[in-house]
Amino acid sequence: MKRRNLTAAVCLALAGALTLSACGGGGAAGTGAGGVGPIGADHPRADTDFWNSYIKYFPEKAKDLGVNLLNPTNSQNKVENLVANAQSLQSQGAKAIIMAPQDTGAIASTLDRLEKANIPVVTVDTRPDKGKTYMVVRADNKAYGEKACKFLGDKLGGKGKVVEFQGALASVNGRDRSEAFAACMKQNYPGITVFEEPTDWEGPKASAALQTRLNQHPDINGIYMQAGGAFLTPTLQVLRQRNLIVPPTDPKHIFIVSNDGIPQELEAIRKGEIDATVSQPADLYAQWALFYAKAAVEGKTFQPGKTDHDSTIVDTGGGRLEDQLPAPLITKENVDDKAFWGNQI
Numbered sequence: 001m002k003r004r005n006l007t008a009a010v011c012l013a014l015a016g017a018l019t020l021s022a023c024g025g026g027g028a029a030g031t032g033a034g035g036v037g038p039i040g041a042d043h044p045r046a047d048t049d050f051w052n053s054y055i056k057y058f059p060e061k062a063k064d065l066g067v068n069l070l071n072p073t074n075s076q077n078k079v080e081n082l083v084a085n086a087q088s089l090q091s092q093g094a095k096a097i098i099m100a101p102q103d104t105g106a107i108a109s110t111l112d113r114l115e116k117a118n119i120p121v122v123t124v125d126t127r128p129d130k131g132k133t134y135m136v137v138r139a140d141n142k143a144y145g146e147k148a149c150k151f152l153g154d155k156l157g158g159k160g161k162v163v164e165f166q167g168a169l170a171s172v173n174g175r176d177r178s179e180a181f182a183a184c185m186k187q188n189y190p191g192i193t194v195f196e197e198p199t200d201w202e203g204p205k206a207s208a209a210l211q212t213r214l215n216q217h218p219d220i221n222g223i224y225m226q227a228g229g230a231f232l233t234p235t236l237q238v239l240r241q242r243n244l245i246v247p248p249t250d251p252k253h254i255f256i257v258s259n260d261g262i263p264q265e266l267e268a269i270r271k272g273e274i275d276a277t278v279s280q281p282a283d284l285y286a287q288w289a290l291f292y293a294k295a296a297v298e299g300k301t302f303q304p305g306k307t308d309h310d311s312t313i314v315d316t317g318g319g320r321l322e323d324q325l326p327a328p329l330i331t332k333e334n335v336d337d338k339a340f341w342g343n344q345i
Contacts, residue, residue, distance in 0.1 A: 037068030040089030044100040045077040048229030049262040057286035096293040120296035124289040135292040139327035145180030153189035162222035165206040207234035228258035283341040
């Protein structure tokens, strides 16, 4: 995971993929702290380690980029709060707004209102089902499901039983990860039985589902957690109670792959409590969401193609652009790599 100088990144053409106008000048005047803006941001929640890490990165990245931020709001995983918070940020004079709608089907009317007010929106982590966005910043969530599938499928030798903690299916992330995992398992590992457990990203629901499945199927030998920040602690609690945290050489070992890349997951990999995670880049989410919000205020435009920060901008349909950031698989072999954001906090 390469790091680029942010100032250089603002003005560097992305090898035919990126079109910038007025680079280095001519942008909208900043207010307050003297940076570009003001830019509003709504954080989606503060009850998982991943999102708390993202929130901590936000002011640091804003300072590096010269962005003048309004005081961020937090919608606490409720779409009605997000709607109200977006209205508040608009009334405070936000020139652009960053948000991460967790219910991606219920935010269209808010996006329509902001479009009419000429306030560009950057969404991070999720892609709304409808409504205009200036840029979506997220990783390829289908790749999360595929990487998790291939890791478990290979570790289990194509046979066994796997519990999958699905994220909220009202979220494009939950759908992408679940659909990709299911398709990969069906095509490549038909000998593995997958128990799909909807959780709405809630740890207690995952814990209860795991208890039930272990009672019914004590030979469970794999777990896919779509969000380690929500599921890691309750999952390990259940497994400890049942004395099921054992080395991979033990026949009772349950292979576990997660998504997030939080420090707690990396430590769990080191301890042998879980086996892998797909790192969702909290630091890059904050950095590039702010970068694109600033670019929107400055009137810059972008096109699909490879970028200078190891990602690809894709058109997901109807001209909606999405910068798909890299999300590497972390295992015991590379868990100490200092490039992973989870090793930098």
